[in-house]
Amino acid sequence: MGLMAAMKRGLELHRRAARESLEQWRQRPVANGLTTAVIGIALALPAGFFILTDNLQAVSANWQGAPKASVFLVPGAPTASHEATARAVEGMDAITAVELIRPDEALEAFEKAAGMSETLAMLETNPLPAVVVGEIRQGLASADIDRLTGRLAALPDVDEVQVDREWLQRLNAVVAMVDRISLLIASTLALAVVLVVGNTIRLDIENRRAAIEISKLIGGTDAFVRRPFLYTGLWYGAAGGLLALFILMIGLLAMAGPARELAALYDGIQPPGGPGLSSALTIIGSGLALGLAGAWLAVGRHLAEIEPR
Amino acid sequence: MIRFEGVGKQYPGGNEALRGLDLHIEPGEMVFVTGPSGAGKSTFLRLIPLLERPSRGRVLIDGADLGGLPGHRIPYLRRRVGMIFQDHRLLDDRNVFDNVALPLIIAGRGRDDIGRRVRAALDKVGLLHKEHASPVTLSGGEQQRVGIARAVVTRPPILIADEPTGNLDPALSQEIMQLFEQFNQVGVTTVIASHDLSLIESLGYRRIHLEAGRLAWG
Numbered sequence: 001m002g003l004m005a006a007m008k009r010g011l012e013l014h015r016r017a018a019r020e021s022l023e024q025w026r027q028r029p030v031a032n033g034l035t036t037a038v039i040g041i042a043l044a045l046p047a048g049f050f051i052l053t054d055n056l057q058a059v060s061a062n063w064q065g066a067p068k069a070s071v072f073l074v075p076g077a078p079t080a081s082h083e084a085t086a087r088a089v090e091g092m093d094a095i096t097a098v099e100l101i102r103p104d105e106a107l108e109a110f111e112k113a114a115g116m117s118e119t120l121a122m123l124e125t126n127p128l129p130a131v132v133v134g135e136i137r138q139g140l141a142s143a144d145i146d147r148l149t150g151r152l153a154a155l156p157d158v159d160e161v162q163v164d165r166e167w168l169q170r171l172n173a174v175v176a177m178v179d180r181i182s183l184l185i186a187s188t189l190a191l192a193v194v195l196v197v198g199n200t201i202r203l204d205i206e207n208r209r210a211a212i213e214i215s216k217l218i219g220g221t222d223a224f225v226r227r228p229f230l231y232t233g234l235w236y237g238a239a240g241g242l243l244a245l246f247i248l249m250i251g252l253l254a255m256a257g258p259a260r261e262l263a264a265l266y267d268g269i270q271p272p273g274g275p276g277l278s279s280a281l282t283i284i285g286s287g288l289a290l291g292l293a294g295a296w297l298a299v300g301r302h303l304a305e306i307e308p309r
Numbered sequence: 310m311i312r313f314e315g316v317g318k319q320y321p322g323g324n325e326a327l328r329g330l331d332l333h334i335e336p337g338e339m340v341f342v343t344g345p346s347g348a349g350k351s352t353f354l355r356l357i358p359l360l361e362r363p364s365r366g367r368v369l370i371d372g373a374d375l376g377g378l379p380g381h382r383i384p385y386l387r388r389r390v391g392m393i394f395q396d397h398r399l400l401d402d403r404n405v406f407d408n409v410a411l412p413l414i415i416a417g418r419g420r421d422d423i424g425r426r427v428r429a430a431l432d433k434v435g436l437l438h439k440e441h442a443s444p445v446t447l448s449g450g451e452q453q454r455v456g457i458a459r460a461v462v463t464r465p466p467i468l469i470a471d472e473p474t475g476n477l478d479p480a481l482s483q484e485i486m487q488l489f490e491q492f493n494q495v496g497v498t499t500v501i502a503s504h505d506l507s508l509i510e511s512l513g514y515r516r517i518h519l520e521a522g523r524l525a526w527g
Binding site: 008009010012013016210211213214215216217218219220221222224308309 | 360381384385386387388392398399400402411412414415416417418419459460
């Protein structure tokens, strides 16, 4: 047999196995619908988490603006001390610009921003301290920023130093945490998909025992007997993947409004993106791979047991 | 074509179906296998397509020792041995055409080729008009003829049949045997196990008689 003829035969065998398994698959809409739903949900959940962490990572990576250090002086520190501190901060290497906010300026800004002039008017003295805000040179290592914070805190009359990278660090920590949780959920659910497909195909094999026996009897190879079940696994994976995409789309539509508002509150942050083409392909691809894995599991365990009488 | 040398077959549990069987069936021969129940007729037939492996001795097909045949080559051996069973072994959820087409599908034949060969085989057994029928709607004789069409559709060099007329009346049995004769006349080595002594004797072919797992005569 020539190579071309052999390839033609191989293709014919695959074409037929794919078509027949698809026909049989479509003949059991309810049972297949349930299995597909389980796979779809199991794929959609971790995919949703991954999209969430993707967006959070984009937020922390695209965050614009130089980090700032706010140096709060002790309340009631003399005006001369304000100026001295501002000069001292400005003199540091890691600081590129300095702004001094005097207590009365702070009070004025607070009144405007908060609209609490009446309440503030009741206070006899201005409770706000002076603040020196220094812009930190970008690209500073975390340890350098720690050292800088220490030097700022050691200046005379300084009450407290706040570096606004802390919320970024917290966000990164949360993202890393969510990422790890997603990975755990994804692995657990991937295993669930493999087992669900495996069990469904095990029942399928049991139902078609007679056909398998007869195939083996008249010269069907193991590959021939195995093939339609592997395709069935692929169909489950593909259908589950498509359903997962559908679930994700609906979820993202439901989230779109609130997410846009949230993004608008933080300047310069992009509104969240949905699953792009590559994510969609990844979801479908995962479905196919897990479906095939489940089918292999079932076929490997159960087909060998069936020998013609 | 088919040679047995000192073949013994012991099943798990101790039942000894064959106890040293020596025989040879020539290419193109038509042979009947007879003997009382439990004499080893079915076991003898099942050893030819390796539905069983012998416990001892050698089975040779076309000069090749089946003992050396690895498991993954067995399907290709079975494609050269058409098998017919007393209970037909048809798939009830497929029509007559698809049942007969199965060996060709397994061999990866193209659709046109399959259509042509299946119709030729159905024509041969006189069931061309039933190609769309479900096997369960057919009579016992018709089902057996579908089984025969499936066995011969790939034109195998060997045909074996285990009690193919076991459930049929004498007239139908006669028809079935005539079909086997026709295949044998075009060179197919045909081995048939049967109880139907009067029919066998009227046909006049070689008879292999087994008793207690041994060749009694033939």
